Amino acid sequence: MGINQIVTPLDSAVLETKEQYTVYFKIVTHAFEQMLQAMDREKICHAIELSFLQQYCDLITYSLEAFRVKYLYDEDEKMKIDLTESGLPNYLEFRYLYNDLELRKEHIAKLPSKEHLQQEFLTQLLKYKEPIPKRKLQQAASIVYYNSVQRNYIFRKFVQGKIVRIENSETPYVVSWAFYDVTHNRPFVCFMYFDLYKTTVNEYTEAIYEAIEQVADRNMSVEMMAYGIDKKLPKLHPKEVKKIDLGPLHNVFAKDELTLTHILLEAIVKKTVDLHAFAMSLEIASCVSTETVSEGSIFSKQELQVWETQRPSTYVFCPHRVMQLYYDKIPEAMNRLTVPPIEIETLDP
DSSP states (O other), rough: OTTTOOOOOSEEEEEESSSHHHHHHHHHHHHHHHHHHHHHHHTOOHHHHHHHHHHHHHHHHHHHHHHHHHHTTTTSSSOOOETTTTBBOOHHHHHHHHHHTTTHHHHHHHHOOOOHHHHHIIIIIIOOOOOOOOHHHHHHHHHHHHHOOOGGGGOOOOEEEEEEOTTTOOEEEEEEEEETTTTTTTTEEEEEEEEEEOOOOHHHOOOHHHHHHSSSOOOOOOOHHHHHHHHHOOEEEEEEEEEEEEEEEEEEEOOOHHHHHHHHHHHHHHTTOOOOOOOOEEEEEEEEEEEEEEEETTTTEEEEEEOOOOOOEEEEEOOOOOHHOOOOOOOOHHOOOOOOSSEEOOOOO
């Protein structure tokens, strides 16, 4: 099956061949790398936010490489790309990957040893002058997969970042976290700047982590996210909450109905742009505390923040040729962005 023949069931596009895997992983990895470089260049985020964002994106690209090895010679199972407004792997792929690695020992026990397989390869190639059977190649890929992929580096449904102290700031602490939203099948990275009241970081860290995972592990309005955390943590005073939506990724494998994707796919079909052409959307929503208000009865009052939601900032990162395409076809959409489309490097075939 060629690169343009992608099976599309109701909920996902299936990568069938090694060629499709190669193109897809190159697009996604390149898109994330270029987006981060552009965000740094354009000062879209604070330096500390960008450093955390880099780490979360590293987890995503590491997971993608694990997918590549996992499905390299698998004739039965194929990786699925989500068909909603995503262009990234279906969230179940990350879940299966994590579950696989939890059962690493059981899977390895069912495979031949690396030494035995190496000897079989040498015999097949040197003695019999015959190609390696696909079943043996799949076993070799599985051995690499289960022995090299580290579970701690996989992007999970929820990833908790550490609390960091900020020197010379009115809000002395920041904490980050990320999640892969089940509904949207996209990664989100969040930041909360805060101060503490009548407690220390060491005493309150576990409570903070627990509250964040309980109320802010999925996509919701940033104000609702901030209120939920504030309500759960009476000794914490959040001052700003920021949510970064990484995607959708518009590319040849995306099958959503978004205008940016539709225009790109149409141009790829007409060969106006290359098969590797892509664009990456990004949205940043934030809210800041403007004052406080007391809530509850006289015996159990809690001071809560009053939030002011900022207008979301929207960005599109794309190579120059794709940028020209969008300005030609949908100039009004480009003009509605927070800043004009940000140019990034083209992916070489």
